[in-house]
Amino acid sequence: MADSLQPFLDALPQTEGLLPKWQLIVATMAIFNTVQNFATLTLTRRLYTGVAPTSITELHARTFAAWTLTSAVVRGYAAYNIHTKVIYDMALFTYLIAFAHFTSELFIFRTAKFNLPVLGPVIVSTASLVWMLQQYDFYVKA
Numbered sequence: 001m002a003d004s005l006q007p008f009l010d011a012l013p014q015t016e017g018l019l020p021k022w023q024l025i026v027a028t029m030a031i032f033n034t035v036q037n038f039a040t041l042t043l044t045r046r047l048y049t050g051v052a053p054t055s056i057t058e059l060h061a062r063t064f065a066a067w068t069l070t071s072a073v074v075r076g077y078a079a080y081n082i083h084t085k086v087i088y089d090m091a092l093f094t095y096l097i098a099f100a101h102f103t104s105e106l107f108i109f110r111t112a113k114f115n116l117p118v119l120g121p122v123i124v125s126t127a128s129l130v131w132m133l134q135q136y137d138f139y140v141k142a
Contacts, residue, residue, distance in 0.1 A: 013079045019135055023079035023091060026124060030072035037065035046117040050110045071098065085140045092132045098125040 013020035036043050044061045045053045071094040078091035102122045105112040112118045 013082070015080075015082050015139075017135070017138070019131060019139065020079045020082045022128070022131070023075045023082065026128065027072045027076035027079060030068050030075065034065045034069040034072065037061045037068060043117065046115070047121075048105065048111045049113045049115060050105075055111075070094075082139045083141060088132070088136070088140050092129065092136075095125045095129040095132065099129055 013024060041056055041058065041061050044064060045056045048056055074090050074094050078087050081087045098121055102112065102118060102125065106114065106118065
């Protein structure tokens with residue numbers, strides 16, 4: 001069984017620590033979210049429950065999908081190039097932007113309400129941002 005898992009294990013980031021693997025997990029989840037946003041409005045409407053469901057259009061979902069795919073690419077690239085300062089910084093900023101977006105939708109624009117679909121990205125962006133800031137000197141050798 002271990003031999004059948006070897007190709008999968010070889011494809012994972014080989015850099016020490018868990019942060020590169022986390023970047024890959026989050027990037028992979030974002031790809032699934034991208035597909036979902038292109039396919040249906042259902043889950044996107046669950047995020048923005050502070051507005052009428054008709055306010056969430058197909059254009060909004062596709063725009064959200066494009067942003068999500070962009071951040072997935074950056075985070076996926078960071079998973080394999082975590083020691084590169086510019087890549088690390090770009091990945092860190094994707095989490096900062098996500099955090100700013102979701103917290104502003106919750107507290108300023110009030111288009112989102114505290115529910116499971118919103119808490120997921122808030123927790124992931126916050127935890128990832130804090131983790132990356134704490135581990136900056138470990139991974140980035142400027």
